[in-house]
Amino acid sequence: MIALFDSGYGGLTVLKPIMEAMPEYDYLYLGDNERAPYGNHSDEIIKEFSEQAVEYLFKKGAKLIIFACNTASSVALRHVQEKYLKGGEENERKILGVLIPVAEEAISITKNQKVGVVGTKATINSKTYEKEIHQLNPHIKVYSKACPLLVPFIEEDWHKKPEAISILKKYLKPLKSCNIDALILGCTHYPLMIKDFNRIMGQKIKVLQSGQITAKKLKQYLQNHPEIESKLGKNKVKTFLTTGDPAKFKEFTEKHFGMKISTPQKVELS
Numbered sequence: 001m002i003a004l005f006d007s008g009y010g011g012l013t014v015l016k017p018i019m020e021a022m023p024e025y026d027y028l029y030l031g032d033n034e035r036a037p038y039g040n041h042s043d044e045i046i047k048e049f050s051e052q053a054v055e056y057l058f059k060k061g062a063k064l065i066i067f068a069c070n071t072a073s074s075v076a077l078r079h080v081q082e083k084y085l086k087g088g089e090e091n092e093r094k095i096l097g098v099l100i101p102v103a104e105e106a107i108s109i110t111k112n113q114k115v116g117v118v119g120t121k122a123t124i125n126s127k128t129y130e131k132e133i134h135q136l137n138p139h140i141k142v143y144s145k146a147c148p149l150l151v152p153f154i155e156e157d158w159h160k161k162p163e164a165i166s167i168l169k170k171y172l173k174p175l176k177s178c179n180i181d182a183l184i185l186g187c188t189h190y191p192l193m194i195k196d197f198n199r200i201m202g203q204k205i206k207v208l209q210s211g212q213i214t215a216k217k218l219k220q221y222l223q224n225h226p227e228i229e230s231k232l233g234k235n236k237v238k239t240f241l242t243t244g245d246p247a248k249f250k251e252f253t254e255k256h257f258g259m260k261i262s263t264p265q266k267v268e269l270s
Ligand code: DGL
Pocket: 006, 007, 008, 010, 011, 036, 037, 038, 039, 040, 068, 069, 070, 071, 072, 119, 120, 123, 151, 186, 187, 188, 189
């Protein structure tokens, strides 16, 4: 099965386009809602939470884990890849992140070589997007802005409230004056406010979400890696796990993603 991991609801913005592009596989989604947001934690804590998630998902039989969470991808992906995929296991199972495909897409669409990135504090402080972009093209100017209040609003399902929109405007104001022509939503929760991002940034700035981009790249990846693809179950089974409130998870998912799901199982990671 393909497992997706996120600190909460955000990874559903990645799961949905992946499932639409590749409906044939079995999927397992783990949201660590109880401990969200991750983005205000130290790197050590984010690594610890990510290790717990990886161990849990491998035990459940995942052959491919996608770190849908940008925060975990930025801070802990290399660490867990080194810890859990050593000793020839890389042909048996994989852990992938979402940052590189999005960085590649931003580089391919920017015309003026000025790209903005918004994300959690941990993602922005890690400078991972900047590093990935500069590795591919050192001439691109990257303007970053941490937006730490957005994820708590989204996890509470308060992101349509005027308070959330006015906070978003404040966060985006400095980026608007940088003359960027592409903005990376470097947090999987933010697409839940995509209409507001688009309206505030205006038509000239292309707002990039990781979901569709990751789905496209994952499809190519599986075509190129039959050793992993052949191990994925293809019974269209979809399982949802949360460390938070299962009823709230079901309600949020059905309301914002239009997916009918069975009540998730509540799990403990720590
Ligand atoms: N949705 C996650 C991300 O993409 C994490 C947000 C958080 O828990 O702070 O960064």
